Amino acid sequence: MDDPPKRRLDPPEIAACVERARAGEPAAFEALVKEFERMAWSVAYSVLGNAEAAGEAAQEGWFEAYRNLARLRDPARFGAWLARIVRFRACSARADRWRKALSLSLVGSGLPEPAAKEASCEASEAGIWARRAVEALPARYREVFLLRHVDGREAAEIAALLGLTVKGVNTRLRRAREMLLSRWDREGGGA
Amino acid sequence: MSCRRVRSLFSGRLDRALSAAEEGGLAAHLGACPACAARWERYVRVLAIAAEAASPAALPGAAELARRARAGEARLPLPRAASVALAWGIPLLAFAWFSRAVADALSIAVPIGPETLPLHAVAWGVLYVAFALGFQSLLFTGDLVGMIRWLWRLRGEPAGSAMGSLGALRGLGAGLLAFAGWGTSWYGVRIFVN
Secondary structure (H helix, E strand, O other): OOOOOOOOOOHHHHHHHHHHHHOOOHHHHHHHHHHHHHHHHHHHHHHHOOHHHHHHHHHHHHHHHHHOHHHOOOHHHHHHHHHHHHHHHHHHHHHHHHHHHHHHHOOOOOOOOOOHHHHHHOOOHHHHHHHHHHHHOOHHHHHHHHHHHOOOOOHHHHHHHHOOOHHHHHHHHHHHHHHHHHHHHHHHHHO | OOHHHHHHOHHHHHOOOOOHHHHHHHHHHHHHOHHHHHHHHHHHHHHHHHHHHHOOOOOOOHHHHHHHHHOOOOOOOOOHHHHHHHHHHHHHHHHHHHHHHHHHHHHHHOOOOOOOHHHHHHHHHHHHHHHHHHHHHHHHHHHHHHHHHHHHHHOOOOOOOHHHHHHHHHHHHHHHHHHHHHHHHHHHHHHHHO
């Protein structure tokens, strides 16, 4: 499974984009969004396990990042900074969801399950199975899996973003992949 | 190279992180071992399906997201403390106004006396339940806060998200519940006092 080669901005380019964005250049911030949009979504999704909620949390994270761009001390590490903001936003959203689920459960109702959206948006049984399987991964494995397979980042980039070692990323990635394959073998992949 | 060893290299092979010797040994093993070859094929297929299934269906796109942020739609959300104050303040103010009006109106319509006492007793029972529900609605403070923040964010945005709308509706329901519970229970207190 080869990922399509993707041109990534290197740290000096990222730092230059941040500086230009701070100076009010629209295209520079757009370039940052382009570079990290999927990463932000992946981080939020790894926390929330729900695509729609992840989109909202990621967007909130972007807005917060935009407002606080001037406070970023190391522009080259914009990605890691954004990942922390988005993760915090996603954790807040998850706490809100739990609180709502608790309050609603007391009057006999409940939040729609994340899986409810799947039936409408996924055509294949295997796709539904796969989404559930990814959502069932432990968050720390799901995060690296998404960054590698959805965002297409290399282990070194993921390590820099998440503050992990490359070896640690590779270990998590290997375990995530093995978990998915084991589950497929156990359950037949929704067939 | 054993089957176990070969399978432990699958992840590294996917990331093109194997040494030439490992890659050579693995390729030779896969050529000779149908079980491992089948597993490798399954490994690649399952991960491709999982990656596709986990990918976002649609993202706003760089241009749109950047435009929203620049255009000021990324306004500061209403501070949580202010949201909580509003969430409590609005129902309390409504309660103060509503309970007085309702108590006056109902007392005039059905004067309290020996013959109307059963009616008022039943009303009181209903109000007691309403009070319990109203009290429970305190648990919905989070929804009220969510509703207020959502409405705040709505300024200038063409449409709210489905989750935001759901939160707003729940918040509205919770607000009405609190409103009805507190207001009508105050009416019960007025009867008791009278």
